[in-house]
Amino acid sequence: MKKKFMNSPTAFALGMFAIMIPSTAFGSFYSYYYVEKLGLGVGLATLARTIYLIWDAVNQPLFGYLSDRTRTRYGRRRPWLISAIPLFMVTFILVFAVPEGLAGYSLFLWFLIALILYEGVATILWVNYGALFPELFKGDRLRAKASAVQQGYQIVALLIGTALTPILYDALGFGSMAAVYALVFALVMLLFLRYVREGDEARLEPPLRMKEAFRETLKNRQFWIFNIANSFAQTVNGLVSSMIPFYAKYVLHIPESQVSILLASVFVSVIPLVAVWYVIARKMGGIRSWRLSLAIYGLSVIPLGFGFNLISGIAAGVAVGFGLAGFLVTPPVVSSQIIDRDFEQTGRRREGVYTAVGGFITRSSGLIAALAFWVVGMMFGYVSGDNPGPNPEGTFRFLICVVPLGLLVLSFAISLFIRMPGVASTQRNR
Template structure:
């Protein structure tokens, strides 16, 4: 039961975060006419704030001492605000749609959303080693969490175009926020904290140790490049379907479905290759395969060829 409660939190986080990250650009640039230059500027500020506030809120959470524990107060406040700001990003009233107001509404909205997203993600992640102590228990919890995460990916990325094509982006946000709220409602009562688990390092010392670790820079750089490529594909797919392929908005679902339907069984393929070639070589091969497959997206002119290329991308996804 504890594992299921924790995994339900992952579902709520993934559903909201992936629908936000994948379709934010399409909504503001395509539907509302926001300047692409201002969108890029605001997202750059967003990224820098994200880089700063992750360790900041992690440090503050570690130092929190209340009768409710350390993580629970942050989550009780953070989850409702996280969902509220998610809704506000997709609920743009008429007075905020003018060219003079929209850029500022967008910038303030995404910064507020990102702040609460960090609060919730940071405290949710910090609970994992406190709630699950043994290796076998952690393995089981991680597998279940990965399952709900994949379900969140499918709903928040692949199913979303079918939803907003029928009920609009605000309708999509209301539906996903409601589903996420139910998931969090199941997760929060199951929180179990270890009062003895407390970091002895200060914020400055933690930064010093991390930044002095060469392995951190290698992994961070590779992760950055991979996430950049993945984000470009995810964010650009709705534009690609509409402008390159001339398809209706709902057709984006079929492109993402091809990716995920192939990605799921491909996990077993890469698991076998990791056993035969070693984890590092298999990891590199997966990145290379996905990158080469993504280049083929330039070729299709209709839905079926694009679905086939999407399936190839899914092998390395």
């Protein structure tokens, strides 16, 4: 039984589950916590995110390159993942354990430092975890299955990280909530590492030099098209989840105690739909199913613009779940195809560099979301929870519907330019 579980899609998905619980709580509630609860201005929050993005532009490719060059008897990725566990626990808690009395620029400074430390360690986790996927799973069919299982676990983690978080911080406070999630992360991550092992072939390959490794990556046209399109769609994921607490308060006019119900409506509906998208990905292939998911995701956010109470909000949340499910399942299949083609051309496995550079492009979605929040806030007069302006309802109705729809239309349009003929048939049919 243990041998069968080793390197299985389920074992691999445990890593996604571990990382996504605190990551979801962070992505969904850090803006609400600092802007609405602590009174940090939207402009300062956006500035902190911009500074972080400059740091992220350096650390993402660097950690990916260092991971690819790592050669140990434990593998390339495992040593990085093991060492990151305690650091991630500490930095995640720092984000939400803000000392009392901080305000204005002192609050901004705490937020900036906590953000840089947290995101730096999160980069190590995501780069090394993501780099394992194309190495462990070969062929579109197995990858579609592994991605579906992975995303099923991700949805459960999303559900916990969003729907349970308001209950925990209401009962325990934000700092204690973060400590609980940090402990859960560590326990599940250690279980994941016990049942995932890397192959030996990468240890036998001499690594590419840094200049050559990045030159090969940066000149890959399909890689850029895919990740730029994905970055706009990924912005929607973060924007919708982070705006739901504001949407609940200012648009639906429901109490904080019902935010968990609203969040659950989005993610519970995704769980059975992951299986539907697995079938679609197998039938249509990676690129076509990914493109279809972007189109459906765009249509699914429209009902959010017409919510007015809890029931209508739940109905809109279920609609979003259908589009979200497709976008969660299909991108790993396409990105793995891109990495396979690179291996055919260079003879080197460089999952770390590709995952890191692609991760930076898609993680820049956080800045897009922050800029959208700032710009729309200025348009409607929203500054913070202490100064919501004359029309906070219009602010968050626009942010949760109009902006995501525009981003997904752009994402779909860019996806039309990707072409990847000649992916090895042996890879497709395994």
